[in-house]
Amino acid sequence: MSVLPTEVVPLTSEQSDIIDLTRAFARDRIRPRARAVDEADTETPWDLWKAAAEVGITGFMLPEEYGGGGFTDVFTQVLVQEELCVGDLGIGNLLCSNGFFADPVLALGTEEQKRVWLTPLTGPGTPMTALATTEPGAGSDAAAIVTTATRVEGGYLLTGQKAWISNAGEAEFYVVFAKTDLTQRSRGVSAFLLRKDTEGVAFGAPMRKMGQRAIVCREIFFTDAFVPAENRLGEEGEGFHGLMRTFDISRTVLGAAATGVARAAYEYAVDYARTRSQFGKPIIEHQAVAFRLADMRTRIEQARLMTWRAAKRLDAGLDATAEAAMAKLTASETAAYCTWAAVQTLGGWGYSREYPVEQWMRDAKLEEIEEGTSDIMRLVISRSL
Numbered sequence: 001m002s003v004l005p006t007e008v009v010p011l012t013s014e015q016s017d018i019i020d021l022t023r024a025f026a027r028d029r030i031r032p033r034a035r036a037v038d039e040a041d042t043e044t045p046w047d048l049w050k051a052a053a054e055v056g057i058t059g060f061m062l063p064e065e066y067g068g069g070g071f072t073d074v075f076t077q078v079l080v081q082e083e084l085c086v087g088d089l090g091i092g093n094l095l096c097s098n099g100f101f102a103d104p105v106l107a108l109g110t111e112e113q114k115r116v117w118l119t120p121l122t123g124p125g126t127p128m129t130a131l132a133t134t135e136p137g138a139g140s141d142a143a144a145i146v147t148t149a150t151r152v153e154g155g156y157l158l159t160g161q162k163a164w165i166s167n168a169g170e171a172e173f174y175v176v177f178a179k180t181d182l183t184q185r186s187r188g189v190s191a192f193l194l195r196k197d198t199e200g201v202a203f204g205a206p207m208r209k210m211g212q213r214a215i216v217c218r219e220i221f222f223t224d225a226f227v228p229a230e231n232r233l234g235e236e237g238e239g240f241h242g243l244m245r246t247f248d249i250s251r252t253v254l255g256a257a258a259t260g261v262a263r264a265a266y267e268y269a270v271d272y273a274r275t276r277s278q279f280g281k282p283i284i285e286h287q288a289v290a291f292r293l294a295d296m297r298t299r300i301e302q303a304r305l306m307t308w309r310a311a312k313r314l315d316a317g318l319d320a321t322a323e324a325a326m327a328k329l330t331a332s333e334t335a336a337y338c339t340w341a342a343v344q345t346l347g348g349w350g351y352s353r354e355y356p357v358e359q360w361m362r363d364a365k366l367e368e369i370e371e372g373t374s375d376i377m378r379l380v381i382s383r384s385l
Helices: 013-039 046-054 074-087 089-095 098-108 113-123 239-275 289-316 320-349 357-368 375-380
Strands: 129-132 148-152 155-166 175-181 189-193 201-202 217-228
Touching: 013 046, 013 089, 013 357, 046 089, 074 089, 074 239, 074 289, 089 113, 089 239, 089 357, 098 113, 098 129, 098 175, 098 189, 113 175, 129 155, 148 175, 155 189, 175 217, 175 239, 175 320, 189 201, 189 217, 189 239, 239 289, 239 320, 239 357, 289 320, 320 357, 320 375
Parallel strands: 129 175
Antiparallel strands: 148 155, 155 217, 175 189, 201 217
């Protein structure tokens, strides 16, 4: 199952090399640390972040002109994301999180903004970054945010609250979405760059989560936090456009992440079924188990190919909003099924914390929620009918 369907989309030698790198990193560095990271609950695994930065994983998706690895195509990003998330879903998503920050900067930023804010994200000492969109009353409906950006001399004052922000308090750089015009919905949203130490910015305590605990989430509170005018991304009201482009990419990448954890669950279940015997023969020879494994493999292939298609459309400059939603919907529900099926295959042992499948089942649930719930994905797809 670790063999990718390269007869469908042949890989370049550079893509093969980065797959080998990330597959080895996931096997040798991520998987052995995953249980301890989950048990730590609200602690960022800085050792893994630094190790990934040293080999170029945290900045592989950034343009070469800013010091990045130059793999700016979404297709290569999904290849890498799947491999990392075979090691651990939360850690894999953490290590590539700078790409989510970079997307709106690349889409809306000036050349100077790209140089100032993206160049530091390369090399062994790269800081973490965060994308601040979600609010207590605005999740999947990003146009409903109420954090305000009030124009003042030289810039803006941000006032409001964000919730469930990945890397909040850990990150040094933030892209914050706020309303410059409360009378508008999407056309009133603007995007701003700010640093962690900006006066008027405060962070809540780490939020206790069901899974993907490698990523620390906090609330962010803005109280007249001053942002210079030169830190606005694009024109006023263009933030939502940049956010939607970011969503198309991030949903596709998350489709690959969900495929990764589904693959991990499948491979673990197959290995277990080959070595565990019941009624005098390996359980993989029992029809119910074999059929369940067949379903897992089939769903994983479907999720991967739908994710690849969305990535290829994005790289070709085609509209991929529906395709990204379909990829995320299919892959996230595949991850939920496959992790459940792995627990079921292991029986009582699958329910034990001695085995990783129970954690993967908890981790997978978030994929049906973040960057738009499965219900929202169905709504997005229905609008393209």
